[in-house]
Amino acid sequence: MSARGAGGLRGGGGFGAAGVILTLSIGILIIVVAVPVLLIFFNAFWADGSFNVRDVIRVLREPDTYQALLNSLLIACGTTTGSTIIGTFFAWLVTRTDLPFKRFMKGMFLVPFMLPSFIGALAWKMLFSPRAGYINRFFMDTLGFENPIFNIYSYAGIIAVECMYLFPFVFIQVCGALERMDPTLEESARISGAGLFTITTRITIPLVLPSILSGALLIMLYSMAHFGTVAVLGIENGIFNIPTLIYERIHQSAGSFASIRTGTVLASVLVVSAACIIWLQNRILTRGRYQIIAGKSFRPMELKLRGLRLPLLFFCVAYICFTIVLPTVVIFLVGGLKTYGLPFTLENLSLANYKFILFEHKLTRDAIFNSVSLGLGAALITMFAGVMISYVIVKMKTRGKGILEFLGMLPFSVPGSVIALGVILAWSGKYGINLYNTVWIILVAYIARYMAFSLKANSAALEQVHDSLVEAARASGASMWQALRDIVLPLVRPGMLAAFFLIFLPSLRELTVSIMLYAPTTRTIGVAIYTLNEDGETVISAALAGVALILIISGQTLINRFTESASSGKG
Amino acid sequence: MATIQLDGVGKRYGQKNVFTDLSLTVPHGECFTLLGPSGCGKTVLLRLIAGFEDPDSGAISIGGETVASASGDNLPPDRRDLGVVFQDYAVWPHMTVFRNISYPLKLAGIGGKELEERTQRAVDLVNLGGLEQRLPSELSGGQQQRVALARALVANPSLMLLDEPLSNLDANLREEMRFEIKELQRKLDITIFYVTHDQEIALAISDRIAIMDDKGRISQIGAPADIYERPANIFVFSFMGMANFLPLRRAGENLTAGDGQPFPFAPPGGDDYVAGFRPSDVILVRPDKAGAGFLRGRVRRTSFLGAMLDYLVEIDGVLLRTALESHFALERGLVFSEGEECAVGFHSLHWFTRTEAAKAGIA
Numbered sequence: 001m002s003a004r005g006a007g008g009l010r011g012g013g014g015f016g017a018a019g020v021i022l023t024l025s026i027g028i029l030i031i032v033v034a035v036p037v038l039l040i041f042f043n044a045f046w047a048d049g050s051f052n053v054r055d056v057i058r059v060l061r062e063p064d065t066y067q068a069l070l071n072s073l074l075i076a077c078g079t080t081t082g083s084t085i086i087g088t089f090f091a092w093l094v095t096r097t098d099l100p101f102k103r104f105m106k107g108m109f110l111v112p113f114m115l116p117s118f119i120g121a122l123a124w125k126m127l128f129s130p131r132a133g134y135i136n137r138f139f140m141d142t143l144g145f146e147n148p149i150f151n152i153y154s155y156a157g158i159i160a161v162e163c164m165y166l167f168p169f170v171f172i173q174v175c176g177a178l179e180r181m182d183p184t185l186e187e188s189a190r191i192s193g194a195g196l197f198t199i200t201t202r203i204t205i206p207l208v209l210p211s212i213l214s215g216a217l218l219i220m221l222y223s224m225a226h227f228g229t230v231a232v233l234g235i236e237n238g239i240f241n242i243p244t245l246i247y248e249r250i251h252q253s254a255g256s257f258a259s260i261r262t263g264t265v266l267a268s269v270l271v272v273s274a275a276c277i278i279w280l281q282n283r284i285l286t287r288g289r290y291q292i293i294a295g296k297s298f299r300p301m302e303l304k305l306r307g308l309r310l311p312l313l314f315f316c317v318a319y320i321c322f323t324i325v326l327p328t329v330v331i332f333l334v335g336g337l338k339t340y341g342l343p344f345t346l347e348n349l350s351l352a353n354y355k356f357i358l359f360e361h362k363l364t365r366d367a368i369f370n371s372v373s374l375g376l377g378a379a380l381i382t383m384f385a386g387v388m389i390s391y392v393i394v395k396m397k398t399r400g401k402g403i404l405e406f407l408g409m410l411p412f413s414v415p416g417s418v419i420a421l422g423v424i425l426a427w428s429g430k431y432g433i434n435l436y437n438t439v440w441i442i443l444v445a446y447i448a449r450y451m452a453f454s455l456k457a458n459s460a461a462l463e464q465v466h467d468s469l470v471e472a473a474r475a476s477g478a479s480m481w482q483a484l485r486d487i488v489l490p491l492v493r494p495g496m497l498a499a500f501f502l503i504f505l506p507s508l509r510e511l512t513v514s515i516m517l518y519a520p521t522t523r524t525i526g527v528a529i530y531t532l533n534e535d536g537e538t539v540i541s542a543a544l545a546g547v548a549l550i551l552i553i554s555g556q557t558l559i560n561r562f563t564e565s566a567s568s569g570k571g
Numbered sequence: 572m573a574t575i576q577l578d579g580v581g582k583r584y585g586q587k588n589v590f591t592d593l594s595l596t597v598p599h600g601e602c603f604t605l606l607g608p609s610g611c612g613k614t615v616l617l618r619l620i621a622g623f624e625d626p627d628s629g630a631i632s633i634g635g636e637t638v639a640s641a642s643g644d645n646l647p648p649d650r651r652d653l654g655v656v657f658q659d660y661a662v663w664p665h666m667t668v669f670r671n672i673s674y675p676l677k678l679a680g681i682g683g684k685e686l687e688e689r690t691q692r693a694v695d696l697v698n699l700g701g702l703e704q705r706l707p708s709e710l711s712g713g714q715q716q717r718v719a720l721a722r723a724l725v726a727n728p729s730l731m732l733l734d735e736p737l738s739n740l741d742a743n744l745r746e747e748m749r750f751e752i753k754e755l756q757r758k759l760d761i762t763i764f765y766v767t768h769d770q771e772i773a774l775a776i777s778d779r780i781a782i783m784d785d786k787g788r789i790s791q792i793g794a795p796a797d798i799y800e801r802p803a804n805i806f807v808f809s810f811m812g813m814a815n816f817l818p819l820r821r822a823g824e825n826l827t828a829g830d831g832q833p834f835p836f837a838p839p840g841g842d843d844y845v846a847g848f849r850p851s852d853v854i855l856v857r858p859d860k861a862g863a864g865f866l867r868g869r870v871r872r873t874s875f876l877g878a879m880l881d882y883l884v885e886i887d888g889v890l891l892r893t894a895l896e897s898h899f900a901l902e903r904g905l906v907f908s909e910g911e912e913c914a915v916g917f918h919s920l921h922w923f924t925r926t927e928a929a930k931a932g933i934a
Contacts, residue, residue: 468661476675
């Protein structure tokens, strides 16, 4: 027997089933994830018929490429610093002080997680673009300022907008660490005579530092490879980062050799830096984890804010209104305008645009249909593939599992624009199958992009299912398939469901991948919003963005309801 | 009928042999315990019998039918007609108590009234009446344990395999459950194969016990009293309870202990011996009350444990544990304080050769 599964799979045709599942799992990961990434490296490093590093360096030294690399780094550093400060501060505020309405605040600070940042960028553009932005115009027209007070088409603008949408990564990690931190650590410092300031700077912050750093690295990773915000705000002023330059080159030159080379070289840089960041993050997490977290829930001591209580409450409310409520409202209002630029008065506002995009305009209706069906398809396929692959990784003791574990890690470190480029290289007919310009190429790319989510959710669920549970079923007289059906499947169903929604909702607002792969009839919601805006159809674009927001927020609310009732039903 | 027969069974994990050439027969209707230190391979043996693992050599048969052999083509666990109770219970968290217990019946194609009646009987057997609709998360550890037991019993298997099923229970419940298991086995006339490292439970419930050493070899098989009273070797002796060892040397006609104190017991023959005895085999007296055949010693540590008095006694550098009933010690004036001299005699002794003791890492 070469393939030997754990108790559950062994016996009763164990060889055949285990072999089939393993082969299928490796096959899916190779075709969907490994081949595209390998093709990128191959195209980047294989020039003129041989392995060629000099040419890679030549490409990197071209002024445009070099500038894009620098920009990605600059924006990522700025965003990471800003979001880390904001995230840590708010996390501390809602866990360790007596700020009023803390629970509500915590919920609000997590809202940016749901909101697509490129829609946010659109809203900020409507508010702060130097000429047409409503706030700039208000200051210039009504208050008599000479110049616009803020130009959103700048590094500062891009970094500020990214910070608003990315700080929850740090916020949620630090909140978790602060909530689980053993209060005796602080209490013993207090007994030793340390003041609260000393405790915070000498005990608390060093202890949560691993969480802060790990959140910061996540932001770094995300921001380096982030397309939407830079595309909406940067291109106007010629600010390109790696993903937007890849898009620009591929889009403009329609797949010429030079543009593919530039794209693959840039993509390789992204993959390598992403891998480094993930490696670093794993190191920090494994070293820092057990020192802080005691597993139980405690009541940490709270800092009395006293005189600062109300000012800080006001600050938080103002922050939430300015960064979350204001842009959302602006999107809906602009979506209701007859023409972009009109003041928001009642006679200028109507539901006509919404009616138009939902019932009349073919482009937007197609986009909504495409996004929903692509999302459903990708979520379903990825959910089932994910549960199967996780099963092999977590439960089966098979030869060749090591390859699978490595392949399973890949999706975590491959950014969206890289996947899109890899998929173009793999599926444009060069290797027998041409999916280019069809909806299928987007589906393949979505599956590759979201496989990581599915693997994470499903393996977490599977790890809860002890081998002895399956063995008990086998001993009770269940065949292997009966044990899988009656025991394993019901127990991992919550994980599968989580995977489904973790994929379906983000895919509704996906932009990075779809923008590189769309054809005239295969626009997704994200692509439609972006292109309509580029074409100057601002009000239609805003209306569609509004519809997308409603879809996303109601979907998220539904899931929260569902998971809440599921978890309360269990306890 | 479920006689278990192991014939020259061997099992390997990578380079490590768990056991080689192991043979064993458990006749039908016996409550058989495999007793050994943790990590000796006893769970692996149970998993081989259950069919969760396959032997690398030899053959296993249950009730005369070969279920596994090295040549492959083994009967999967679901067709071996057995009930298994796992150390971690393995109660399915998404099913109620009733559905957990009735699952083996459902798989056997039994439904309707019969399923309900038989499940109910199993529920009552383990005293879980009234908890049928609870989820496992709402049960205590002992209750989950009983669900696992009922589930293993419900389909009337002829063989039950139990892997440390009582290790996670508190002392009272453990005692209660071990009587229940014994009771069930008698009532239902089934074979029980019980795996544990707890010699007390093994002595209490078994018809026969097999002692497995840490190399995966079976040292001795026998009735509980046999094993305890007539241990086959020094490993069995020391594993079955607190053990003292006193090295002896021959000097002319007699044996001597410690710094040449004469030792008045006759060994079976040969020169260098180690005497083994349990704390309860020691007779402790005041030095002036000592007759012939007592050794001089000194009390190094005393612990009062309520019913018992526990002394650590030193005889010329060798430390021994003794146990005296507190009442007895008070009556006879045998409450020693630390550092006092005493005399030590023996009720009974086990003899081991020096080489055997050295191999086992004793004396």
